[in-house]
Amino acid sequence: MTISTPLQARISAIGSYVPSRILSNTDLQTMVDTNDEWIVQRTGIRERRLAADDEFTSHLCIAAVQNMLTRYPASLDQVELIIVATHTPDLPSTPVACQIQAHFGLPETGAYDLNATCAGFAYALHTASALVAAGVHRKILIVGGDALSKITDHTDRSTCILFGDGAGAVVVEREADQPAFLAHHLGSDGSGGKHVYRTGLSTQWLGTPLTGDGKLVQNGREVYKFAVTTVPQGIQKLLEKSGLPQTAIDWFIPHSANLRIIESICEKSGIALEKALYSLEYYGNTSAASIPLALDLGITEGKVKAGDTLLLYGFGGGLTHAGLIVRWG
Structure with a gap:
């Protein structure tokens, strides 16, 4: 690659x-x-x-x-x-x-x-x-x-x-002198959209009837399977695209969906759980806010420092996923 x-x-x-x-x-x-x-x-x-x-x-x-x-x-x-x-x-x-x-x-x-x-x-x-x-x-x-x-x-x-x-x-x-966005990887699996959704103008997904009355509905087991399979594969592709070894990653900042998901992703990817930053313990799953909240917590707690290499990875409804390797500061 x-x-x-x-x-x-x-x-x-x-x-x-x-x-x-x-x-x-x-x-x-x-x-x-x-x-x-x-x-x-x-x-x-x-x-x-x-x-x-x-x-x-x-x-x-x-x-x-x-x-x-x-x-x-x-x-x-x-x-x-x-x-x-x-x-x-x-x-x-x-x-x-x-x-x-x-x-x-x-x-x-x-x-x-x-x-x-x-x-x-x-x-x-x-x-x-x-x-x-x-x-x-x-x-x-x-x-x-x-x-x-x-x-x-x-x-x-x-x-x-x-x-x-x-x-x-x-x-x-x-930033021309020290470019900070080192790699990206995007993906989706639209067939899995029925596993996490809320109904709107329609109550169907590709012909499949949905319930929920506009409230969030989630099949936790299927979302777990998607995340722990897709994200480790995406991490590997990010490392290959960036040319960096895994040891070059200072902090892993995944979407804060569930600590059990993060633990499994870390285990499958070979990333030490101690390198994972998350915001779920006291904020819960905040969807699109979870990664920046975790990053800001890492900064204010003195963990993330200028020059650190971060691997960010989001995943969720759609089903969608996206990762980036970014140098901070």
Whole structure:
């Protein structure tokens, strides 16, 4: 396989946000037939954050961008495009990206939402890095955010124990001297879309009748099988494309779906679990927000440092998956 040419782009800023309301495993014991030990053993999740009744994806995303702006005051200067990865927009026909553009008053800025569910942030990062490296845009704001509590059936213990709300934002801009995007790999398996979905205008997937009344429905066993087979294969392809040995990866940041999935992926890939960064323990599965939340936790905790090589990998509904190897800082 030919080694990829690094893309002349880098991540220059990051911010994140989670709501203040906490839904603990103990709280869930009063809602469904479950307990803390059962949830932790099967998922690794102890708490998740839930948006307030009047708080939606746009609010989460705007707060994440504001957090980034506080830490990197010039991060929004000359931004030309906003891409929001989400599958829970406030309104079906109005992009969350447009609400961000209006809130921050960014002039002459394109804006659109991208839906690749839990792989959305990785897809958006790939899109932005390619556009910047190609010279189409100089600076792009990416936000991954989801308000999954709005579409979760809190009487279904198979799903309500998993999902939380949050958002993470990054800026991608031109970098010619030390290109930071070293490799990418994308894929999908549309035949598996029936295994994780929510109904909308249609209640069918390729002719298969679906249920759920607009709430998240997931076949956990099938999603597990997809992730633990597909992601290790994708990791191998990323390493081949980058020309890097596995030992060159400082941190592995997968979608924080479930700790058991992450453990299996690490075992099959030969990556030490100690190198995995995840945000699920206290935030739950936050879909498109989980990777930037985990990255920002790694940075604020002093784990991720300038020059570190990161392997990011998202996977989710569709079924979709996407991975990148990126040098931080």
